[in-house]
Amino acid sequence: GAGVSQSPRYKVAKRGQDVALRCDPISGHVSLFWYQQALGQGPEFLTYFQNEAQLDKSGLPSDRFFAERPEGSVSTLKIQRTQQEDSAVYLCASSQDRGPSQPQHFGDGTRLSIL
């Protein structure tokens, strides 16, 4: 399809395991964002890419979280040594350009549950 695609849709992992979440943005979109959405809350910013450059990672909660976008298209969010508080929906969004006025287009998210 033409929208933002995220996989897997659901992920269950045991505490301490590493997980990798994938985002395939809309083709040609320069900007890519990751957000974390806890139950009953609004999405919270994690990190931002402009093409392959990670320009802002101020929202990553700890050094267990790592994101990359090596070719300026697909992005992966990796969480190492998962903990229960990492349980949330992880949303990926892309926008055509980099300016603050650009509306973001979101994927369906990956619902991560840590047991």
Place this chain on the structure above:
Amino acid sequence: AQKVTQAQTEISVVEKEDVTLDCVYETRDTTYYLFWYKQPPSGELVFLIRRNSFDEQNEISGRYSWNFQKSTSSFNFTITASQVVDSAVYFCALSEAESGHSTLTFGKGTMLLVSP
């Protein structure tokens, strides 16, 4: 720091009623952008509208209308003649020009339940 407040956690209405969702924001930037997104049960956030800080004209799109008032830092959203399909969580969000990119600060959302 920027902040978005949606004081209404949940609103329940009966079909055909009008409903207004409130949004109040805080920012020190003089140039900023306000957005509304809809999140149905499927989870995907759907973009509804963008408004920049220099344009205080109200906007109407079908049954949807938005009232932006800089004096009260509010950007409220009204659905006229609500329908069951309007049931969703609605988020108000803010991005600031100073950031150089469109990172969004979201409110906590308002869940709208429209019953037949």
